[in-house]
Amino acid sequence: MESQRTFLFIGLLLVSFLLFTEWQKDYNKPIADTSATQTTTVASSSNTDADVPTSTSGLPPQVTTQADRQLISVTTDVLAIKIDSKGGDIVEAKLLKHMEKHGSDIPYLLLGEFEGKQYHSQSGLVGLNGPDAAKEGRPVYQSAQSEYTLTGDSLVVPLTYVDGKGVTFTKTYTFKPGNYDVVMNYDINNPTAEPIQVQLYTQIKRTVQDKGSMVDQTYLGATYGTSEEPYEKYSFSDMAEANLNKATQGGYIAFIQHYFVSAWVPEQNTNNLIYSAIRNGQGIIGIKAEPVNIAAGDQATLSAQYYMGPKDTDALEAIHSDLDLTVDYGWLWFISQPLLNLLKLLHSFIGNWGFAIIAITLIVKTLLYPLTKAQYTSMAKMRMLQPKMQALKERYGDDRQKFGQAMMEMYRKEKVNPMGGCFPLLLQMPIFLALFYVFLESTELRHAEFGLWLTDLSSKDPYFVLPILFGASMFLTQKLQPMTVTDPMQQKMMTWMPVIFSVFFLWFPSGLVLYWLVSNIISIAQMLYIYRGMEKQGMKVRG
Template sequence: MESQRTFLFIGLLLVSFLLFTEWQKENNQPKADTSATQTVTSPSQTASNADVPTSSTGLPAQTTHVDRQVITVKTDVLAVKIDTKGGDIVEAKLLKHMEKHGSDVPYLLLGEFDGKQYVSQSGLVGLNGPDAAAQGRPVYTSDKSEYTLTGDELVVPLHFVDDKGVQFTKTFTFKANNYDVGVRYDVNNPTDAPIQVQLYTQIKRTVQDKGSMVDQTYLGATYGTSEEPYEKYSFKKMAEANLNKTTQGGYIAFIQHYFVSAWVPDQTTNNLIYSAVRNGQGIIGVKADPVNIAAGDNAALTAQYYMGPKDTKTLEAIHPDLHLTVDYGWLWFISLPLLSLLKFLYSVIGNWGVSIIAITIVVKSLLYPLTKAQYTSMAKMRMLQPKMQALKERFGDDRQKFGQAMMELYRKEQVNPMGGCFPLLLQMPIFLALFYVFLESTELRHAEFGLWLTDLSSKDPYFVLPILFGASMFLTQKLQPTTVTDPMQQKMMTWMPVIFSVFFLWFPSGLVLYWLVSNLISIAQMLFIYRGMEKKGLKVRG
């Protein structure tokens, strides 16, 4: 039945369109400003008191500007700038991830993006927190203006003493080959009265406007609680309602293509996850319970901040649910095993492109029983065409008798009319899961194959793979002669390879490589299956 074949191609077209839409959504990220790093000189570049949460529902008014300096910190993987006003991380470059393939400009994760802002903030509010003081956020002092990691660990302490003599030390701890930073507040209360402080950690990013269809990317906040391990909270949701979730532990994050920044508070304490939109800035944060410090006593408050690539193992080690920010969609249970297999193949082969070819061979081999059932069913349906035509001539316009006779023919010949559809539909989840693997896996960013394919995560610069894929579809049609007489269906079948090639022009070349190799293997399997049927005396072609 040729309508079955048409249905299969329509299904493929629909899936490809969905893949194309998702790829465009995720591939159109705001470009970072990779020009020379700017020195923070104005309060607009970091937090004002208007960004700082308090113990109450209100927010303190913005105060006047206080001079401060910017401290630079360099490790083997990070180049960070910390503003001494508030001790915020106002810039972070990832030294092992370049802005573009082949360039020597590190990827700018936090900082200024063509007038847009992305910073990480933390502080102490509460009754006696310095970040809630009327005079504005504290300006810390530092022993040095530049810190460089020379061993396994680098400690960057900042100091502040309030007008009552309470001593605050905010310490950043960086480790070699690590993108997560420990943040610790040591509070010493030498006064004769108790004080109360409350730790908050938050991420602030300029609200991103939605543009054309290809700009409909999810670039926004996520959070996790003890009951909700992973939830997205977009800029739109922030504008509609402030997030207010109480949980033990938890985390908050901002995610984007390939990278994430996240605050993980003390998991033993109760925390409030909140959001706000202030002056065009979307904020998501975590606020711990107040801590009371007796006169003459001291206390320590801690949190952990991650700023780097979406590496599932690293993120899971920081928080058991943080790896969910590597969003493989609803087919994550298929994507994760496929990613593990792809990584294993790469560890053996050493080339991501060849590894993609290898995983294609593995997947197609495992799916061979389904492929055989698909082509066998389609071949049997074609062989029934003369008998189907005879039934049409016999019963004419009597649809009821024709339908009964057709079902009897299927039963007699032991043919399932949908037998060619179900195997293909069962393969679709694997195609979709692999799409998310290519989309979300940082390992494939700027991964080289060879020759002109220098970045498997981006489109083929010369469109060779999409054209070859279209050619493989055309060859498949030629090897499966059609008896379609309807002009509309004939045109659709003729233009199908062209339509697919156009869709694939903007796909990541790694995914197109997978589809091309899969198509070539399918052709080989089809010829093998048909040859076996013809040896049994069944004419399945021509």
């Protein structure tokens, strides 16, 4: 049994190492974290026109000359964005309620230019008469103001373009207080004597990054949803291998990263085509709607919704029923989501995320107590059988078959299940890992304060107090459960396990380490309680 416990610990160690490695890649090196002070500029080398999809498929190779344009500033209570009048694209978005670093007053830069890298949202009209498909390049919209500020219940930012035939295209963004999503409408007025045809596209482009993470929670790349596939990832490497070409009714596309997401959601009653491409070092994922015919003298309105903000499950689900899946808890989502809801509920009463973590740990450990009791009881009984086990080894020597038969007979007579200590541990692991995903992925814990020296539960403990206490609790657990294994290698690994885990946890988010520390302390208390009860029954389970 002890040998099997050792291998379980080794497996957990490996998983922890992989999670730590991948978390480091995403959390310490996010594209948007290091350059939030930069100002987005309109560069003549951006090749914006080359990113416009055609009305059928693919991307046109031509790059047209840059026309005069300006950046239009829009400020709400939660967003500060810049819209490029050429194309009407959102080329910068700062999240005013989320700071770049804990304790700073610099808003987090979600969209923009980052040391030569780009992350932009684009939209336009292609098709036979779409202004974005014109040979002279994308249209330059006119705006009545260069700056807009939300002061009421909504803010409407209209951009107008009139083509050479007199067709008026009005691209309007509507913002609301407290919202990270914006509604975009295209109002098309065709006063000519001939019908026209346009096709709405919305897309997100981002500079190609390193190969995506093998851990879901640190994935950086594109995702999409269709009527048949509610959530699928499409990484930069996937884009390099093949262009995405998915027909669907409704759907959505998004780029996700640690804590934040940007996503386009088209009208859900239309037939759309989800596509992708890599062009000039930019990974592109987008949606094209079906062509729309506008009769002579007629008008039409096309709409889409764009989200740019934190991974707030409630806000995302309100935009699209599947968009909350971009808060990616991996294959344990069905456990993680209820646990997150419980954590939010506890925080609503307690008002402190650190104490909420302690509270949810208490609840989980209490609910799992029957499994914990079965685990420790089985392990204690196995230790009590060690002298008899040793006697059987001496009696049968190298005859493994007879030794195995005698051992199983002994288990039967003593009413001991040799796997009784393993199964409860295995059953608990999905819950522990699901909580790990919750702590790692939940935006609510980003820059959340606990108290004293712990001012950010999403970052490492600055003085490494929690990792050291965790190692001490793990060491105490081992002392209270004397090892009976005789293999020197296993003994060394078990002895050094607290040190190894403490070293790994030095750079883990302090909220995660707090959970594991409290869990260990509760486990020690439960173990002592269980052993005391067994000793009262005359069973010697320690020493």
